[in-house]
Amino acid sequence: QKEVEQNSGPLSVPEGAIASLNCTYSDRVSQSFFWYRQYSGKSPELIMSIYSNGDKEDGRFTAQLNKASQYVSLLIRDSQPSDSATYLCAVEGVIQGAQKLVFGQGTRLTINP
């Protein structure tokens, strides 16, 4: 079983709507969770981090974490065409004493004007 799973999409959302991105992970001892945005040809850019159960809001972005269900999600409100990108879910755990970040395959999001 892949450690971090995302629906690869593409996910198409009309401008102004809410985009919902989901991620599941397999390692119950995972400690930290991140969402990265990656534009084509660019490097991943951190947009949200979450460490405890519940919701975390930052502007138009809300990250949700449910450790019991091993589930992380990202909501983007009032979606804009500039939000069109690939969104990567990443989970950090301590493996053999070292902190490592494991990524899902990414979900390609397209916002339609």
Next chain:
Amino acid sequence: DAGITQSPRHKVTETGTPVTLRCHQTENHRYMYWYRQDPGHGLRLIHYSYGVKDTDKGEVSDGYSVSRSKTEDFLLTLESATSSQTSVYFCAIRKNRDGYTFGSGTRLTVV
């Protein structure tokens, strides 16, 4: 920017030749990582370092070696490049609770 630079940005090399990619940070972070990114596979960890001369393998380490003789530099070497190593390579640093920051990437083509 963000204190991490990769070089070169692009490279074309021939099968069987050695290649070294460089990652340089200016912020004295302990942890550094090399990832490769391929369509359909996302980002996969090649090697990582948790201090000077302290390195270990990631999930796709075959054919790669690394060295870290100074805190600021983490080198990735392809001992004998193969076409399967054509990829985009990203270096990352762990910035405590601020997550991981990535370099701009190196696009490597092995012909």
